[in-house]
């Protein structure tokens with residue numbers, strides 16, 4: 207019931223409208239009994255009553271009134287029904303609009319760990335299918351339940367006013383129906399939870415396949431992917447059928463009970479009419495309203511199915527709603543200071559789950575310094591730089607920026623002082639200009655060009671059909687790997703932050719272009735501490751200092767010349783990358 211309380215809280219602003227809708231549903235459904243009542247009066251007064259013929263001539267006015275009353279009530283019900291549906295639709299749509307924005311913000315505010323553990327397809331299912339299911343339930347399922355209940359209660363009350371005993375005979379069927387419905391609901395609930403999970407898996411597979419379509423094609427693995435999708439599809443379809451078929455196990459009982467209402471009415475009602483205990487008009491009122499009792503019973507399975515789907519989806523939405531990130535950006539920074547750009551790692555250790563990825567790493571970087579980080583793949587380079595903007599928090603030790611533990615800094619301010627070009631370049635489906643100016647939408651056009659020039663991107667951009675206004679596809683489709691990297695670099699430089707982190711940003715560009723970029727980085731017109739992750743000695747050689755990571759440990763630290771002289775890891779990499787240069791030819795200062 208916690209979920210329902212949550213829904214109620216989120217209805218704020220539309221509660222009156224929703225309660226009005228519920229109230230109108232009750233009124234509208236209660237009016238269902240008016241026409242059978244009028245029908246009963248017409249039958250008893252003008253068709254079967256002792257004075258029927260006499261009434262037909264003498265009370266014609268009453269007959270016309272009753273007939274007009276029937277028409278008027280039908281029209282009234284139709285009108286009310288229209289207004290009621292509008293109220294349900296508007297309140298549920300408004301509520302979902304607000305919740306969707308809230309959930310989107312919530313997902314945006316989650317930390318990296320959350321994204322590590324939640325599949326994109328699952329989040330998409332929550333933001334689309336689950337939200338729609340909840341909205342549909344608020345507008346239709348709850349409406350159906352309220353209306354069925356009201357009609358049932360109104361009919362029972364009306365029946366009681368006509369004849370208590372006959373009503374009790376009819377109601378004798380209700381307890382077994384409720385028992386069957388209860389057993390059915392208990393059995394079917396876990397099935398819908400499972401069904402919801404399988405739908406999420408199906409969506410995740412679809413999303414991954416579409417996003418990774420190029421890889422699939424490159425490896426000619428279409429068939430495998432189709433098989434994988436078919437598996438998930440079969441899984442989902444099977445679960446759907448199982449859940450739907452369970453209903454069939456109970457359907458015969460419920461249908462039999464529902465039909466039994468008519469049989470009881472015929473037998474008991476017939477006897478009561480023959481005995482003169484009820485009039486023929488009263489019998490016809492029973493007869494015309496018996497559906498009000500049997501239909502809810504007949505539909506109880508469908509309603510239960512929908513309720514289970516509703517709760518399975520609602521639970522998933524509430525999960526996002528209450529997910530609390532460990533690293534939360536409260537966006538409290540009113541005035542963002544500009545940092546000097548001093549960085550220190552003080553005995554930092556880090557684990558993602560259980561395995562240690564960084565082990566007792568300590569170093570400092572002075573403002574304005576350029577530090578290169580090198581190390582074998584998986585040695586922890588990206589992890590290390592991810593700790594500076596607090597994408598993750600250290601497990602032990604501390605990361606300090608300008609002498610303050612990053613966990614004590616305002617996150618908005620901290621991240622507002624760091625420019626990052628990540629290893630996995632992601633460009634948005636937008637113009638090149640929009641992508642470069644992503645971090646600063648007010649960036650003047652000439653500045654965009656200036657940073658593109660610094661990143662050695664201007665030339666190829668101007669050769670494109672629409673230059674800076676060329677729209678790049680999702681993830682930068684239409685650009686080469688090196689071109690994407692250069693736009694990402696321009697984007698990172700354009701925010702003019704005092705700390706610039708470049709994670710393997712020039713790995714896909716040729717040496718000449720790389721040299722141009724290095725020169726630009728050295729000549730940036732704002733003070734900036736640069737941390738550059740790179741595998742190429744050509745990139746690291748000109749850094750003020752180089753840090754070598756191996757298996758999460760800092761094993762070497764020094765200038766290009768110092769590290770070459772050390773004849774350790776860096777020296778070996780240098781030799782490997784400069785094939786043809788004999789070891790003996792390398793001087794102490796690393797000069798050929």
Ligand SMILES: Nc1ncnc2c1ncn2[C@@H]1O[C@H](COP(=O)(O)OP(=O)(O)OP(=O)(O)O)[C@@H](O)[C@H]1O
Pocket residue numbers: 322558559563581582583584585586587588589590629
């Ligand atoms: N989100 C994550 N969850 C769990 N483990 C992770 C995660 N990201 C990285 N790892 C693990 O942490 C280790 C270090 O990864 P990291 O990406 O920092 O290495 P790297 O030195 O940057 O490698 P590369 O040069 O290949 O980019 C690897 O063993 C990797 O499997």
